[in-house]
Amino acid sequence: MSTNSNSELRIPDYIPIEIQVEIIKHLPIKSLVRCTLLSKVFNAIIKSRSFITRHSVRYNQMHHLLSRYLIDMNDEFQQNYVSIIDNDNFPQNKLPITVHDTVNRIYPEVSFVLGSSHGLLCLFESENNIDTKCFIWNSFIQRCIIIPIPDPKHWVVGFGVCPDTCDIKLVKITDRDSCNSVNWDIEVYTVSSGVWRTIPSYKPRKSIDLTLNSAVLNGIIYFLAKDDSGKTRSGHCRNMFVTFDLTSEKIGEVYLPDSLAFLSGFLNLSTRMESLAEIHDYKEGEQRVCDVWIFKHVFPNSCEKLFTFKAPNDSYDKVLGFRKNGDLILMRSTPSNERQI
Known part of the structure; x- marks a missing residue:
């Protein structure tokens, strides 16, 4: 890539467009934005979904x-x-x-x-x-x-990018809870098509309640769910995951080991260093306790408690997630109503 005397970007015409695209895939974001001014073709390529997705994975910024x-x-x-x-x-x-x-x-x-x-x-x-x-x-x-989102009743929705096609997808799972059917209606929206389409329904056990609490990892959306049929004497439901594969568009159920199945308190799904993580936030007397569980290798039997964080009750408001090095990120409010991380 070269510049002329007027400092305008110019690419030699004899370089095939495929090779030019391979070259610009290695550019940082600011340089890519400048390249959108080269031509209508480059503007369309750089702003396309497939280029954006592949660049974000490839470029280690x-x-x-x-x-x-x-x-x-x-x-x-x-x-x-x-x-x-x-x-x-x-x-x-x-x-x-x-x-x-x-x-x-x-x-x-x-x-x-x-x-x-x-x-x-x-x-x-x-x-x-x-x-x-x-x-x-x-x-x-x-x-x-x-x-x-069409017909927003008794449903949850998840978001992710298909690893095979790089297409952005939303999945909507509806539990109509009618007397005639307990099937979940499944609808998928792809940005490339711009429409919602219905895929084969899924018949779970009646006792499963889905939540909007989800995380996406390696092309699979994990929804936190509750199984009412496994209640303990204290009334706690069994924790589990419902999965949606962004490539095959299949629904699955994952039952957790007892160490995680009956946890009470606030549960949140996240990702940590290429692993699925479950954050368990609860109170223990005058202390706020946060347990971090991760899943590795043979899912879900490989779950392990990574660490436990304890602090005074009013020391933080919310657990936000994890840094790139795996450290926990917390948010708290100051007396002046500002947010600190």
């Missing part, structure tokens, strides 16, 4: 964490985003981020982050379970698409 937090402004919430460089100075190096206009218009009170994958952030918004939609935002190139 400095790891950033995108944080979303809400501030209570006189009974009205304001959403804020900040990019934090995950290095030795974490969390001191914070960078301002340009938020897409569509993302800024999301109502903070009725929205949350559904998930993230391949550099994409999926935000979920629901107003009284009527006007329900997902926003898939690429903060690098400032693109955001809105996907309405």
